[in-house]
Amino acid sequence: MSGHHDVHSGLHSEHGALTGEHPGRARNPVIKVLDLAWLEFEKPDLDAAETFAHAFGFSTAARTPDELQLRGSDPGAPCVLIRRGDRSRFVGPAFKAAESADLLRLAEASGARPAPLPESLGGLTVDLVDPSRLRVRVVADTHELAGMPMQQPHVLNFGHEVLRTNATQRPPRVPARVQRLGHVVIQSTKYRETLDWYLNNLGLIVSDFLFYPGQRELGPVMSFIRCDRGSTPADHHTLALTLGPSNRYVHSAYQVSDLDALAAGGEYLLDQGYHRSWGIGRHIQGSQIFDYWRDPDGFMVEHFSDGDMFDCTLEPGWAPMTASGLAQWGPPATKDFLGIKPGAESAREVRSIVKALREDNEFDIRRLRGLLKVANS
Template structure:
């Protein structure tokens, strides 16, 4: 399939190469309600003040989720880990970047604060003090027709919130799609794994992975989707196996939280997934068994549709991609139709029809 418009492509000489998705930053008016969802989702609080909440998974990272007390709820941005201080020095020379500064957040280290072309805050971080990995249950042994590994034993996973191992990926919707994709490939070395395109060949979603060379990287750490405004779509957190995904569904149902979509298996990335809304309606995903690619794998090009989102499981509901048409959203739509080269009524109508 030929592309009618430029797609995200690996940059020949990026400013640096990110090595991990470090954390997410949210503003919330009610820290207690935010904490209840995240605890029942499987994250654990490591630090709390009157104004901020820091949470982590079982992996050896100081934290992966920040909640700041604020009057209005919003997604602020995220952190990307880079290799060393030299990488921070290079990023600090970019237009609008902060100087290299010490971080007072758990784990300490150094950071540079940037703003991407869509207005999201991006922290480049390095030098955090590692923490001890917390234990989590082992994956359940799985009998198949060809291999028997469990005899005289049963499957009884604990009835509790699943242990989140780590923050896996982030998905954002954008008005300025091309400029934002190019910014991440140029300055953080992201590589497109798969690109979904509209019927005319123009790109609509880029699933982008870290460039870790011969070390396998997640199919996507950052996915960027064409929309009419810059908004958070969802974030995803890895759990140990499909039973943990299922147990997460049970516990979140019991907690009274709103289900978004699942359980199913994605096509691009292959993850077994389940999505839930937090207290403010933002989507959070449990997943396991994702694809891993080395840096030399070329990108794939695919037609976009609701059917292209999952191999099995319930069809993606219309509500999953339906925008919240608040007054700020309507104003952003009007503004971006006039100023963004990537937003047009024709493109938005096509996207709406494909996901109707």
């Protein structure tokens, strides 16, 4: 069909920017962060949070009556910090600075002051607020947890290449062992302003842009953003931003060793009565094998494996956003994953749409039409 774009035709969007479109990076950012350090949440029930975390594949790094620190098997800081609160909420991400001098540079540019982190974490933080009113920490010199034994990938026979002989393959139904925090996805009513804030202040660079079908001239509505480590490859996205009617957490993702760990770990989660949101499949942007779950507080979390790694030389790809374009293979994206499943979450989003259309932000009636077209695609 003439003019038809096949969303499954490439792992990295094969079409680049048109003249005048967003370059996907800042010319002179304040600093360049190395990675996500951790994510912070508040939840009323730390016991339920810890039980799910162990089933999902985290280990407990530290536990007090009012705080839970969860880690993967890789060395470094904990992946997730959960503090006791009256209600469940996402507090914000923490990014790892390349060196402590970057905190001083960031503090001078922002007017914020470096402050010591709790002794359990060590080091310093500069706390900022992005245009979506999300608290963003940039940290340095934190304590480094030693690595733990990792879940070994399985030895596979590929076609006629036989690497396993006289040995069976029996992955046990046990929790997939989380290796590390991979990325977080945030929705914003001020997508473009928020995107530029992260590029200008933290030196992140865009791997892929998505736009609503038929609305490319209005600009992108989602970006998959990676750390700029120069010639050292980084995850296809450490942060993903998407335009929407409310400012909220969408999901976070945690790497496991391989497909067998992900799939057998998923069977274990099902056996424990937890809810799969969507999976198993393989994404297009980023190429990850994925499996999405809901924790007891309704937060969406993802197991992933085999993601793309890009260095600083790759320019952003551009592609239309469609529900069918979220995966190369796997089941169709569920209503739960898309946020349109009848229930409390979708009801909140409907109220957010009504509110957003009354306010001065980037989510207007044209963008609503584009979003509805994506949801029905």
